[in-house]
Amino acid sequence: MxxxxxxxxxxxxxxxxxxxxxxxxxxxxxxxxxxxxxxxxxxxxxxxxxxxxxxxxxxxxxxxxxxxxxxxxxxxxxxxxxxxxxxxxxxxxxxxxxxxxxxxxxxxxxxxxxxxxxxxxxxxxxxxIPASPMHAEDCITEVQRTALGKQDVCIDSEGRKESPFAVLAKLKS
Ligand SMILES: [Zn+2]
Known part of the structure; x- marks a missing residue:
C-alpha cells in the first residue's frame, strides 16, 4: 500500500x-x-x-x-x-x-x-462536481481573441471582410 x-x-x-x-x-x-x-x-x-x-x-x-x-x-x-x-x-x-x-x-x-x-x-x-463547470473569469475572450486574430481571412463571397461579431456568431452556432 x-x-x-x-x-x-x-x-x-x-x-x-x-x-x-x-x-x-x-x-x-x-x-x-x-x-x-x-x-x-x-x-x-x-x-x-x-x-x-x-x-x-x-x-x-x-x-x-x-x-x-x-x-x-x-x-x-x-x-x-x-x-x-x-x-x-x-x-x-x-x-x-x-x-x-x-x-x-x-x-x-x-x-x-x-x-x-x-x-x-x-x-x-x-x-x-458542478453540472456545468465554467472558469470564474470570462474565459471565452481567449476564443474571441483567436477569432479576431483570424478575421482577415474571413472574407465573404463579395470580397468584404466579415465583422468580428459575425465571426463570433459563427463560432457560437
Ligand atoms: Zn473556460
Missing amino acids: RKGALPRELDLRGLAAREADISGEAALTDLGRLVNAGVGLAAPAVAAFEFRRDEEGRYVVEAQIKAEVVLECQRCLGEMTQILETRTVMACIWNDEDAAELPPSYEPLIVQETANLSDIVEEELLLA
Whole structure:
C-alpha cells in the first residue's frame, strides 16, 4: 500500500464500534468512476473519516474530503481546476429499505461486511462536481481573441471582410 493511501476492505461497523479515525489520500487510480466521468485530479484527494455509534446504535461515518479536480470548462472547453470540499455524515445500512428509517441528518451508506473508503471518496466527489463547470473569469475572450486574430481571412463571397461579431456568431452556432 502506498504511504498515506486509504486502507481497503474495511469493516466500517467495527470501526464505528471502536470510534476509529482514519485519514489518507486517494489517487486518481483509486477513483475509476471519476476517470469514467472525465474528471481528473490535480493532486490526490485528501480524506478524513470519523467513525462512531449514535444513541440509537447506528453506525455513523463522517467523511471530510478535499480535492482539486480538473474539469472541462463548458464555455471554452479548456481545462479548469476547482477545489471541492465535502463534509457528509452517513449511517451504515444494509439495503435501500433501511434508508427510509434514517433521520434526515444522515445520508444512507449502503455497505455490506466490508467497504473501501476510496469508493466513498469517489461518490462524494461525483456528487460535489458542478453540472456545468465554467472558469470564474470570462474565459471565452481567449476564443474571441483567436477569432479576431483570424478575421482577415474571413472574407465573404463579395470580397468584404466579415465583422468580428459575425465571426463570433459563427463560432457560437
Ligand atoms: Zn473556460
